[in-house]
Amino acid sequence: MQRVAIVGVGQSEFGELWDRGFRDIVLKAGSEALDDAGLEGKEIEAIYVGNMSGGRYLEQEHISALIADYSGLAELGIPATRVEAADASGGLALRQAFLAVASGVHDVVMAAGAEKVTDVGSEMTADIMSSTADREWEGFVGATIPALYAIMARKHFEKYGTTEEDLALVSVKNHRNGALNPKAQYRREIKVEDVLNSPKVAEPLKLLDCAPLSDGACAVILASEKVARQITDNPVFISASAQASDYLAIQNRRDITEMRAVRVASEKAYRMARVEPRDIDVVEVHDSFTIAEIMAYEDLGFAEKGKGAELIREGVTSLEGSLPVNTGGGLKACGHAVGATGIRQAIEITLQLRGEAGKRQVECERGLSLNIGGTGATAVVTIYERG
Numbered sequence: 001m002q003r004v005a006i007v008g009v010g011q012s013e014f015g016e017l018w019d020r021g022f023r024d025i026v027l028k029a030g031s032e033a034l035d036d037a038g039l040e041g042k043e044i045e046a047i048y049v050g051n052m053s054g055g056r057y058l059e060q061e062h063i064s065a066l067i068a069d070y071s072g073l074a075e076l077g078i079p080a081t082r083v084e085a086a087d088a089s090g091g092l093a094l095r096q097a098f099l100a101v102a103s104g105v106h107d108v109v110m111a112a113g114a115e116k117v118t119d120v121g122s123e124m125t126a127d128i129m130s131s132t133a134d135r136e137w138e139g140f141v142g143a144t145i146p147a148l149y150a151i152m153a154r155k156h157f158e159k160y161g162t163t164e165e166d167l168a169l170v171s172v173k174n175h176r177n178g179a180l181n182p183k184a185q186y187r188r189e190i191k192v193e194d195v196l197n198s199p200k201v202a203e204p205l206k207l208l209d210c211a212p213l214s215d216g217a218c219a220v221i222l223a224s225e226k227v228a229r230q231i232t233d234n235p236v237f238i239s240a241s242a243q244a245s246d247y248l249a250i251q252n253r254r255d256i257t258e259m260r261a262v263r264v265a266s267e268k269a270y271r272m273a274r275v276e277p278r279d280i281d282v283v284e285v286h287d288s289f290t291i292a293e294i295m296a297y298e299d300l301g302f303a304e305k306g307k308g309a310e311l312i313r314e315g316v317t318s319l320e321g322s323l324p325v326n327t328g329g330g331l332k333a334c335g336h337a338v339g340a341t342g343i344r345q346a347i348e349i350t351l352q353l354r355g356e357a358g359k360r361q362v363e364c365e366r367g368l369s370l371n372i373g374g375t376g377a378t379a380v381v382t383i384y385e386r387g
Helices: 021-039 063-068 089-102 122-130 145-160 164-178 192-196 225-231 260-273 289-299 308-312 330-334 338-355
Strands: 004-011 047-052 079-084 107-113 199-201 216-224 236-245 282-284 366-371 378-386
Touching: 004 021, 004 107, 004 164, 004 225, 004 338, 021 063, 021 216, 047 063, 047 089, 047 308, 047 338, 063 079, 063 107, 079 089, 089 107, 089 216, 089 236, 089 330, 089 338, 089 366, 107 164, 107 338, 122 378, 145 199, 145 289, 164 308, 164 330, 192 216, 216 225, 216 338, 236 260, 236 308, 236 330, 260 289, 260 366, 260 378, 282 338, 289 308
Parallel strands: 047 079, 047 107, 282 366
Antiparallel strands: 004 216, 004 236, 107 216, 236 378, 366 378
């Protein structure tokens, strides 16, 4: 396999982008990535696009062709492929692009992700997101995505002693980081009492335990090592990419306090990169709900099962800690533009490894990102390292 490097990154702002359409935010991300790599666009040999539900949010299918068209690459006949894995669509698009270059089929590929959600009402948005779980066994009996994560949180509380205050600390940390990120949806700090006093969504989860659904688009350009060395003096290499699946309905899982797909994917990724959890310096995890971040600490091997809350209590995962997590604000503060989230995570790790993260910069040589689909039925883990 060829070594694969990220040579260009770009993203739109995340948030309620009422004055911009889907095409606008995608073009912004793509052109920014090309500019970052110093490329014109004709060098791109293929595009992989993460998009969860353009058909319902936009009433537009064939999203990949749309993006190829409006990016000016359709004229060149560039193959464009849409990738869907619920919230993990972006991470999986990155993985497909990685495999295309690693295999030697292509030398320069773009991986993008985009979602435009604010053009439909909140009721439809909730219904669309519920389709990422088991519609027949969960959705039809009223179990929303927040409700399912609330069940997981309650079980974690009962089994391991995790508390609502622990969840609040996750939100506070990520908002503190997001305040330093110019592309984040929420650039303001909050306090523990703000989280605890916010409206209940699905007990014990409150409004400030939940990531917002956002508009946004991101793009990264991947290249083989030979080409990457010609493009940039500061490449960031993807040393591993792994994917795993679990049961769609949480009722079928052996333990709902564990995301087995995360554990399996991370173990594969560590083996591929020939590293261990202790070798990772900076992490982006899928904190769609605060309990998901604490579970990720455990399932990624950074803490024993049941002891994830200790990391947030002790400040281990803060910017100043030994394992900074969600330095860009995570989904909670940066926003969750569903199909774009996995690509945004890759961009944040890339900026950190390049030393270009500004006020949120941490010392790092190796990073990891975790992108999850639904309640954990899909997990994509990517490991990065300095060139």
